[in-house]
Amino acid sequence: MQAPTYTLRCSVCNREYHGDAYVCPHCEGNFDLIYDYAAIRRSIEQNGWGPKNAGMWRYLPLLPINPAAEKPSLLVGSTPLYRVSPRAATLMGCSGIELFVKDEGRNPTASLKDRASSLLVAKAVNEGKHIITTASTGNAAAALCGLSACMNLPAVIFVPATAPPAKIAQMRAYGARVLLVESNYDAAFDLCKDAATKYGWYCRNTGYNAFTSEGKKTCSLELCEQFAELKQAGHELAGARFAAPDWVVVSVGDGNIISGIWSGLRDLHAMGLIDRMPRLLGAQAEGSNYVHLCMQNPAIDPNTMAPIDSKTVADSIGADLPRDRVRAVRALRSTNGTSVQVNDEEILRAIPVLARNTGVFAEPAAACSLAALQKACREGIVRPGESVVLVSTGNGLKDIASAQRAVDLEASSPQGAAPTGSCTRVAANMAAVEQVVSQFPKTQ
Numbered sequence: 001m002q003a004p005t006y007t008l009r010c011s012v013c014n015r016e017y018h019g020d021a022y023v024c025p026h027c028e029g030n031f032d033l034i035y036d037y038a039a040i041r042r043s044i045e046q047n048g049w050g051p052k053n054a055g056m057w058r059y060l061p062l063l064p065i066n067p068a069a070e071k072p073s074l075l076v077g078s079t080p081l082y083r084v085s086p087r088a089a090t091l092m093g094c095s096g097i098e099l100f101v102k103d104e105g106r107n108p109t110a111s112l113k114d115r116a117s118s119l120l121v122a123k124a125v126n127e128g129k130h131i132i133t134t135a136s137t138g139n140a141a142a143a144l145c146g147l148s149a150c151m152n153l154p155a156v157i158f159v160p161a162t163a164p165p166a167k168i169a170q171m172r173a174y175g176a177r178v179l180l181v182e183s184n185y186d187a188a189f190d191l192c193k194d195a196a197t198k199y200g201w202y203c204r205n206t207g208y209n210a211f212t213s214e215g216k217k218t219c220s221l222e223l224c225e226q227f228a229e230l231k232q233a234g235h236e237l238a239g240a241r242f243a244a245p246d247w248v249v250v251s252v253g254d255g256n257i258i259s260g261i262w263s264g265l266r267d268l269h270a271m272g273l274i275d276r277m278p279r280l281l282g283a284q285a286e287g288s289n290y291v292h293l294c295m296q297n298p299a300i301d302p303n304t305m306a307p308i309d310s311k312t313v314a315d316s317i318g319a320d321l322p323r324d325r326v327r328a329v330r331a332l333r334s335t336n337g338t339s340v341q342v343n344d345e346e347i348l349r350a351i352p353v354l355a356r357n358t359g360v361f362a363e364p365a366a367a368c369s370l371a372a373l374q375k376a377c378r379e380g381i382v383r384p385g386e387s388v389v390l391v392s393t394g395n396g397l398k399d400i401a402s403a404q405r406a407v408d409l410e411a412s413s414p415q416g417a418a419p420t421g422s423c424t425r426v427a428a429n430m431a432a433v434e435q436v437v438s439q440f441p442k443t444q
Helices: 037-047 052-062 086-091 113-126 139-149 165-173 185-199 212-216 218-231 256-270 290-296 325-334 344-358 364-378 396-411 430-437
Strands: 006-010 031-035 081-083 098-103 132-135 155-160 177-181 235-237 240-242 247-251 279-285 338-342 387-392
Touching: 031 037, 031 256, 037 052, 037 235, 052 113, 052 218, 081 218, 086 098, 086 344, 098 218, 113 132, 113 139, 113 212, 113 256, 132 139, 132 185, 139 155, 139 165, 155 165, 155 185, 165 177, 165 396, 177 185, 212 218, 212 256, 218 240, 218 256, 218 387, 247 256, 247 364, 256 279, 256 325, 279 290, 279 325, 279 364, 290 325, 290 338, 338 364, 344 364, 344 396, 364 387, 364 396
Parallel strands: 098 387, 132 155, 155 177, 247 279, 247 387, 279 338
Antiparallel strands: 006 031, 081 098, 235 240
């Protein structure tokens, strides 16, 4: 099996390049990778897909890397797709829809960002790089630290000093050199890029390195294969069957995840493995709503719109100037999708709702997708009878402080609200337990 050949095409000026580069030398636009899908299909027909237990490397025929390249030993991908019962969907505020949850928090460092880091660490090692670096609000950095650690590739990390302590501790545990930047993500991004240029490090920056979205696209490849299995439908190629839901809901910060999801769907559609592109629903925090503003006003050019002043509890999707904004807006518009913005309270309230009804514990950025779907259902954007895959991008253990705020907020809800989790200190005797139990709501 050979790596698929590809051309880099700028998403802004449409210039094409052969060979690898970070961004367009002409306008610094982000690249799309253009493949020969007929050749890839022939290769798969002859050689098949990768093994089902290979995680994201099952889709190696569609990934821009030498198949013989050394790869991280951590298993990335093969995250579950859960079917949500109709009753649970109703309790979640999504009555009448056919709901599924893709739990990306089950990846090795507990976020979808592992998919990009696994591919880029493999590329860096294959290219003989000795140090890899990235800027991040937390998850991409933790992912890079974990994936580079298992390949003994030193990592230098730039994160805002305000990043959640759990994420910083995770990076340090992996042995990375962590630089806490006394500013926001955008400043950390620029520092990282400049340092990589000066010292010759391999830069993994999201929305700067074209291959980040190629790693993330494996989420949608996997999602469509799992959806076909659950629905017992779809098109088959070399023993793998794929089908598309009506909607895919994903939170949006710098825009790279949703552009990656779109890339994987585009691949499957171009190869005739799904009949149509699902509509994409971009979930944004009200305090970090750059992409949503672009979607609300078609006259806005996302390539030239000025930065915003972002501030949200969902740190993973906070960005003043989303680095993959052009492709994110294109992904939404080209699929006849849309965006929804929700406030921080709605995001926090979605954390226990998702956990209680599906067992999936999400950090604020991941729960943002549920909050947006709830709003989309209320407003008739997503309609009863439609199938929806909700992508939960990161585990709630990433930000325990916000999870605590979420359950405290829910516990303070007016009487008559849905039953909530509680925490009561008791003496070490049965009488104390009986007193608490007597206050439990009576079961119906």
